[in-house]
Amino acid sequence: MWQHFQEEEPDPGNLEVDHDFFQDKVWPHLAHRVPAFQSLKVRSAWAGYYDYNTFDQNGVVGPHPLVVNMYFATGFSGHGLQQAPAVGRAVAEMVLEGQFQTINLSSLLFSRFYLGEKVEERNII
Known part of the structure; x- marks a missing residue:
């Protein structure tokens, strides 16, 4: 899934939560993997910086x-x-x-x- 969305990554200067991206792109995969998620709803969200190695995202x-x-x-x-x-x-x-x-x-x-x-x-x- 990660590779499918890499080109859709948001502008790192914009820390507004993209609720539509989560609802349309991430949520269906979660609900498919764990059917109990279908009955859960997001109540709050935040966006922040995530530090990682840009070469391969590993330690x-x-x-x-x-x-x-x-x-x-x-x-x-x-x-x-x-x-x-x-x-x-x-x-x-x-x-x-x-x-x-x-x-x-x-x-x-x-x-x-x-x-x-x-x-x-x-x-x-």
């Missing part, structure tokens, strides 16, 4: 390729709190052991930016 974890002793654990947007325990452990392992041990987060290394290897998020609705 960056691990060592900087040029700066010794600099490690990334950033760019998780709204998922930071959910992913913090795993990312913290992975970065600790990288610092202490020189590599990921428990959780392989190599797909989130900084090197993907200059290699042009985007991480595809398959669970965006």
